[in-house]
Amino acid sequence: MSTAVEEEKxxxxxxxxxxxxxxxxxxxxxxxxxxxxxxxxEGSPTNTKDQRCKSANWIVVHRAMMAIRDVDGMLSFLDPEYYDILMK
Structure with a gap:
């Protein structure tokens, strides 16, 4: 894959x-x-190796997590599919 195509993605x-x-x-x-x-x-770029994407996504996830006061309660509301994404 060309560098230009990768950059566009x-x-x-x-x-x-x-x-x-x-x-x-x-x-x-x-x-x-x-x-x-x-x-x-949802739609987290777990398969990318681009650090900018990973960092940008982490900031978004972190912002959402910091708004949750009851982490145990939050985990009970999440579907199991989200656990794997969260750990990545």
Whole structure:
């Protein structure tokens, strides 16, 4: 795969993460932290090796997690599929 094509894919991933970030902020303002975390975890770039994508996504996930006061309760609301994504 050419470098230009890879760069375009990376830029598209970063744009999706930025869009996801806006949606998460909206959910947090509505006091929906679990929904915000689920949104943050959905479509996470777990297969990429690009550090910018990983870092940008971690910031979004971290922001959602920090809004949750009851972590044990949050884990009980998450579907098991999200656990794997969260650990990655």
């Amino acid at each position: 990376i830029e598209a991933m970063i744009m999706r993460i930025e869009h996801k970030s806006k949606k998460i902020e909206s959910l947090l303002k509505q006091s929906k932290p679990v929904e915000a975390l689920k949104t943050a975890l």
